[in-house]
Amino acid sequence: MVSVICMTRGVEQQFEQWKRFMGSQMFPWKRKNLKVCKCGHPPEIHDDIKGCKTEKCPCLKFEPREEVMRVAGTLRPIQLFEYVIPADCIPTFLVMQGSLPMSFLHGAKMRPETNVIGWALRKGMGLKKMPTYSQKEFDEALKNCYQHVPMDGMAVYPLGIKEDKFGPIDFGPEGKYDQEWL
Numbered sequence: 352m353v354s355v356i357c358m359t360r361g362v363e364q365q366f367e368q369w370k371r372f373m374g375s376q377m378f379p380w381k382r383k384n385l386k387v388c389k390c391g392h393p394p395e396i397h398d399d400i401k402g403c404k405t406e407k408c409p410c411l412k413f414e415p416r417e418e419v420m421r422v423a424g425t426l427r428p429i430q431l432f433e434y435v436i437p438a439d440c441i442p443t444f445l446v447m448q449g450s451l452p453m454s455f456l457h458g459a460k461m462r463p464e465t466n467v468i469g470w471a472l473r474k475g476m477g478l479k480k481m482p483t484y485s486q487k488e489f490d491e492a493l494k495n496c497y498q499h500v501p502m503d504g505m506a507v508y509p510l511g512i513k514e515d516k517f518g519p520i521d522f523g524p525e526g527k528y529d530q531e532w533l
């Protein structure tokens with residue numbers, strides 16, 4: 352997961368509406384199941400010579416199966432906002448808020464007022480700069496955008512990001528996953 356730290360400004364009732372919508376947005380969250388191969392069989396019945404030893408299974412090599420779950424973005428109101436979503440969903444987070452992607456296209460310039468405040472807060476909070484994306488990446492992100500967020504009368508300025516750890520987690524009987532930490 353990644354935390355996108357935002358600064359907000361807006362009309363109160365619009366802001367309340369924004370909070371409700373952001374709290375109910377769903378994002379696809381991918382992780383790799385280390386106990387199930389993409390062919391559906393467990394790793395133990397694979398070897399380096401024949402691959403999967405199950406009869407008629409064409410699988411040549413064990414590869415963890417990718418599984419996708421929908422997770423709700425977690426909105427944590429502090430003075431600023433931290434919005435926790437899967438790291439590769441930042442473009443989706445931007446497109447669902449309409450005009451936001453403009454600022455994060457490769458080569459785009461931040462508006463001066465957000466630049467100065469943004470720089471100071473980012474330094475103070477030890478955040479990384481917001482990544483930028485291509486138009487193609489934003490077009491792709493639209494496919495994961497299940498719901499647009501009404502943005503009338505308010506503005507959101509993403510300031511930067513804070514990345515979580517990534518690595519294997521053992522859930523015991525429920526499996527072992529290579530994943531972003533929640």
Ligand SMILES: [Zn+2]
Binds near residue numbers: 403411412413
């Ligand atoms: Zn396999």
Ligand SMILES: [Zn+2]
Binds near residue numbers: 390391403405408410
């Ligand atoms: Zn198999």
